[in-house]
C-alpha cells in the first residue's frame with residue numbers, strides 16, 4: 329500500500345541509510361499505523377481485537393487489553409478503574425513507581441499494607457492475606473486492593489487468599505504481575521492472578537516474555553470492574569499512535585506460549601535449577617531459595633527464574649559486582665543492591681548463556697578477593713523507614729516544596745515534609 333499518513337519514514341523509504349543499516353529495513357517496513365495502516369480506518373479487520381481475545385483465552389481471563397505504554401500505563405488504568413479522587417485503595421507498600429504516579433494523578437488515598445520485611449536479608453516480600461484483612465478492618469470503605477506479586481526478587485503472595493479477603497468485602501483485587509508473564513504456562517510456577525481469582529492483573533510482556541520493550545497487557549475477569557471503564561481509563565492516558573510492532577510481538581508471545589509454552593518454560597525451569605546449583609558451589613556465593621524467601625513471615629511462594637545471588641559471604645557489594653561483570657565480562661545482571669545481584673533466567677536461556685555467566689562469577693570471586701570489603705550497609709527496620717502519611721500524595725506532589733532543617737542533616741529522616 330502507498331501511505332500518505334504517518335509514520336513519515338514511509339515504511340523506511342525516507343530513513344537515513346546509516347540508520348537503516350544499523351536498525352534494519354524490516355523494522356521500518358512493518359512500522360505502520362494501527363488504524364488506517366495495518367487495519368482500515370474503522371479497524372474492521374479486527375486484528376487487535378482478535379489478538380486480545382486469543383490472549384485472554386490463553387491466560388483464562390474474560391478480557392485482555394494490549395498497551396504499548398508499558399505496565400506503567402496498565403497499572404494506572406487498573407487503579408483509576410477501581411477508585412477515584414478521595415477514595416481509598418489498599419496498596420502494598422513495596423509498590424512500583426507507576427502506582428505512586430497513579431495516586432498523584434488520581435487523588436486516590438493509599439491505605440498502605442505492610443510487606444513482610446526480612447530483617448536478616450534486608451528485602452521485602454508481598455504482604456500476607458491477613459495484612460489485607462486487617463487493612464480492610466481499618467479502612468472498610470476502601471474501594472479495592474493492589475498487591476505486587478511476584479516481586480522482582482521472585483517472592484509471591486498467596487493471591488487466592490488475598491482475592492478471597494477482597495471479595496468478602498465485595499471489592500476487586502488488582503495484581504501488579506509485571507514480572508509474571510510466564511506464570512500461566514507451567515504448573516510448577518506459582519499461581520497467576522487470573523487463576524487465583526484476582527479481578528484485574530497487569531503483566532509486562534517484555535519483562536519475562538518475548539515482547540518488545542513497553543509491551544504490556546492487562547487482564548480482567550468477574551463483574552467487579554466494568555470492561556468499558558477499564559478500556560476508557562487506559563485510552564485516556566495511552567498514546568494515540570500505538571506501535572504495531574509492539575502489538576505483533578505481544579501476539580507472537582501468546583502464540584509461542586499457546587503452542588510451546590509448557591516445553592519452553594519447563595526448559596527455563598531446568599536451566600534455572602542447574603544454574604542455582606552451580607552458583608551455590610562457587611566459594612562464598614549463596615543463591616536464595618524457598619528456604620530463605622518463603623515462610624509465615626516471608627513470601628508464600630517463589631518464582632525460581634529470578635536467580636538471586638547473595639554476595640554477603642565474600643562481603644561484596646551487588647553494585648560493584650554488577651559493574652565489574654558488565655565492564656570485564658560484558659554481562660548485564662538484572663537487579664543489583666547493596667548485597668545481591670539478580671540474574672533473570674527466561675525461556676531464552678540455556679547453557680549457552682549460563683556457562684559464560686558461571687565462568688564470570690568464578691572470576692569475580694577470585695578478583696574480588698583483592699578488593700576492600702564492601703561497607704556494611706545499616707538498613708533500618710521497616711518501622712524505621714516509614715514516614716507519616718500526612719496528606720494525599722497528590723496534594724504533596726503539587727504543594728510548594730520547603731526544605732526542613734532536619735532533612736539537611738545526613739541520616740535524619742524528616743517525619744513531615
Ligand SMILES: Cc1ncc(COP(=O)(O)O)c(C=O)c1O
Pocket residue numbers: 397398399400401403424426476480504506507532542543544
Ligand atoms: C512491579 C512493577 N510494576 C510495574 C512496572 C512497570 O512496567 P513497565 O516497565 O512495563 O512500564 C515495573 C517495572 O519495572 C515493575 O517492576
